Amino acid sequence: KHHIVFLKTHKTGSSTFQNILFRLGEKEGLVFAFPARSFQFSYPSNFSKKSVKELPENATEFDIICSHMRLDVEEVKKVMPMDSVYLTILRDPVESFESVFVYYGSYVPAFKLASEFPDPLTAFLEKPDLYYNSTMLSNSIAKNPMAYDLGLRAHDSDGPSLQELQKIEKTFSLVMITEYFDESLILAKELLGLNLEDIIYLKLNARQKEDVVSISKDQAAKIRTWNLLDVALYNHFRKKLQNKIEHYGTQRMEQEVRTLRGLIAEVTQQCIQDKAVKPEQLEEKLRPWQPNTVSIFGYNLKGNLTQVEYDKCLRLAWPELQYHSFLYNKQYRKSM
Numbered sequence: 001k002h003h004i005v006f007l008k009t010h011k012t013g014s015s016t017f018q019n020i021l022f023r024l025g026e027k028e029g030l031v032f033a034f035p036a037r038s039f040q041f042s043y044p045s046n047f048s049k050k051s052v053k054e055l056p057e058n059a060t061e062f063d064i065i066c067s068h069m070r071l072d073v074e075e076v077k078k079v080m081p082m083d084s085v086y087l088t089i090l091r092d093p094v095e096s097f098e099s100v101f102v103y104y105g106s107y108v109p110a111f112k113l114a115s116e117f118p119d120p121l122t123a124f125l126e127k128p129d130l131y132y133n134s135t136m137l138s139n140s141i142a143k144n145p146m147a148y149d150l151g152l153r154a155h156d157s158d159g160p161s162l163q164e165l166q167k168i169e170k171t172f173s174l175v176m177i178t179e180y181f182d183e184s185l186i187l188a189k190e191l192l193g194l195n196l197e198d199i200i201y202l203k204l205n206a207r208q209k210e211d212v213v214s215i216s217k218d219q220a221a222k223i224r225t226w227n228l229l230d231v232a233l234y235n236h237f238r239k240k241l242q243n244k245i246e247h248y249g250t251q252r253m254e255q256e257v258r259t260l261r262g263l264i265a266e267v268t269q270q271c272i273q274d275k276a277v278k279p280e281q282l283e284e285k286l287r288p289w290q291p292n293t294v295s296i297f298g299y300n301l302k303g304n305l306t307q308v309e310y311d312k313c314l315r316l317a318w319p320e321l322q323y324h325s326f327l328y329n330k331q332y333r334k335s336m
C-alpha cells in the first residue's frame with residue numbers, strides 16, 4: 001500500500017503531479033490527509049498536525065498528503081506513516097518566480113506595491129527591498145518561494161547551508177524538476193512501483209500566453225540574485241536528477257518518455273475537444289481557479305463520450321479544487 005508525501009511547491013507544475021496522485025489515490029482507495037479547512041494546510045504558516053482534518057471513520061492511518069503546505073517534517077511525521085515516500089518538484093527559478101509574481105500580483109503586498117508601475121516586474125526587480133517587508137507573513141512567497149515551501153529561511157539573501165541541503169536530501173526520495181517533467185515522472189513511477197498508464201497527464205494550471213512576461217537577460221539575472229536560495233536548490237537538485245537519469249540509462253529513459261508521450265497523445269485524442277480554453281469558455285466544473293490578474297487555461301471534453309470514458313477523461317482535466325472537493329466528499333460522505 002502506498003504511503004506518499006508530496007510537497008506541493010508553488011508554480012512548478014505541482015498541480016499536474018497532484019492530479020496524478022489524486023487519480024492514484026482514488027484508484028487504490030488511499031486515505032487522503034486533507035486540510036481541515038479550505039484547500040491548503042494553514043499556508044503560509046508552517047504545517048501543523050492541527051490543520052489536518054481527522055481520519056475518516058474506519059480508517060486507521062492516512063496514506064497520502066499532497067496539498068499546499070509550508071513543510072515542517074517533524075509535524076508531517078506526526079500525521080503520516082513512518083515509511084512514507086517523500087517527493088517534491090522544483091522549477092527553474094526564473095520561470096517559477098515570474099509565474100509567482102504575475103499570478104499573485106494582486107495578493108502579495110510586496111508585488112501589489114509594484115503593480116502601480118507600467119512594468120511591475122521591472123520596477124520590483126530594480127529595488128525589491130523597497131517593496132518587500134520580510135516580517136509580513138503574506139509576503140512569504142515574494143522571495144525564494146520554493147525554499148519557503150520547503151521550510152527554509154527564505155527571506156535571507158545567501159544560499160542554503162550544507163546542513164539544509166543534506167536535510168532535504170535525507171527527507172526526499174525524489175526531487176522532480178519541471179524542465180524534465182516526463183523524465184521525473186518515469187523516475188517517480190519506478191520509485192512508487194506504478195505503471196505508465198498511472199502517470200499519463202494533461203498539463204494543468206497553465207497561464208494564457210499573453211499573461212506570461214518575457215524575461216530579458218538582465219531581468220533573469222536580477223531574479224536569480226533575489227532568489228539565490230531557490231537558485232542554489234534548483235541547481236543542486238537538477239544535477240542530482242540528471243545523475244539519476246544517467247543511472248537509469250539515457251536510452252532506456254528516452255524510450256519510456258516516448259512511450260509515455262504516445263499514451264498522452266492517445267488520451268488527448270480520445271478525451272479532449274479543445275486545449276488551452278479560456279476560463280469564460282469553460283463550464284464551471286472544468287474551470288480552474290482564476291486569480292484576478294491572469295487567465296488560467298482549461299480543457300473542454302469531447303461531447304460523445306460514454307460514461308466510462310467521461311469519468312476517466314474528467315479526472316485527467318479536472319482542476320485541483322474541483323477534484324479535491326470530490327475526493328473529500330467521497331472520503332467523508334459529506335461536502336467540504
Ligand SMILES: Nc1ncnc2c1ncn2[C@@H]1O[C@H](COP(=O)(O)OS(=O)(=O)O)[C@@H](OP(=O)(O)O)[C@H]1O
Pocket residue numbers: 009010011012013014015016095099178181203204205206207212
Ligand atoms: N507538465 C508540465 N511541464 C511544464 N510546466 C508545467 C507542467 N504542468 C504545469 N506546468 C506549469 O506550471 C505552472 C503551474 O504550477 P502549479 O500547478 O504548481 O501552480 S500552483 O502553485 O498550484 O497554483 C504553470 O506555469 P505558468 O504557465 O508559467 O504560470 C504551468 O504552465
